[in-house]
Amino acid sequence: MNKKPRFIMCICTGQCPGFKSLDLWELINTVRQEMDVEYAIVHPQLCVDDGDRFIKDYIRNDGKYIIGACAPVMQRKMMKDAFTEAGGDFEKQVVPLDLRNLTTEQALAKVREALEIIK
């Protein structure tokens, strides 16, 4: 079974100024093409109801996830229950990254670091 982690970029509706210095498509294409991930996807807003439904539908209890979004404390608070309901464990399966107010290069560096951690 493929043990490569999956990368999810949550971009907070695409209108959050926190991500304005980040080129989303440069980030997601670099991650999926150049990094050792199963794949990389974008979600508009994981912290609201349709994000909840996505997680419950999507999460495998043996998968590893790097989630680029806002503050880890927020990611944990908003996604922990959905992971549990899907039979997973946020703490064990996720490396949450705060990619706000970063350039694309800075964000990519954080993803690379996370890949080392999640191995």
Next chain:
Amino acid sequence: MSSKSVPRNKIPWYPAIDEEKCIGCRECFEFCKNEVFEWDDENNCPKVVNPLNCVVGCSACKNLCSQDAISFPKIQDIKEIIRELRERKDGEFTK
């Protein structure tokens, strides 16, 4: 929620702070990178100074608040307002 075709100042989406409930933990202030809040040192609570900086549909600060001291309008109401504004042909905001 897509609202780009509607001027932000027409959308009443921003947090309201209940100073009675607020315990001054600063979680909301430290989380929001969009300068919606300023910290009111005198009252030791956040003050909404740039309401229109708030991302329509984002209520992260409310979700982080352990005291339920932050509230937002109902999201359904906001969706309705955006839909109506988008449909209004004469478009008061297009003048």
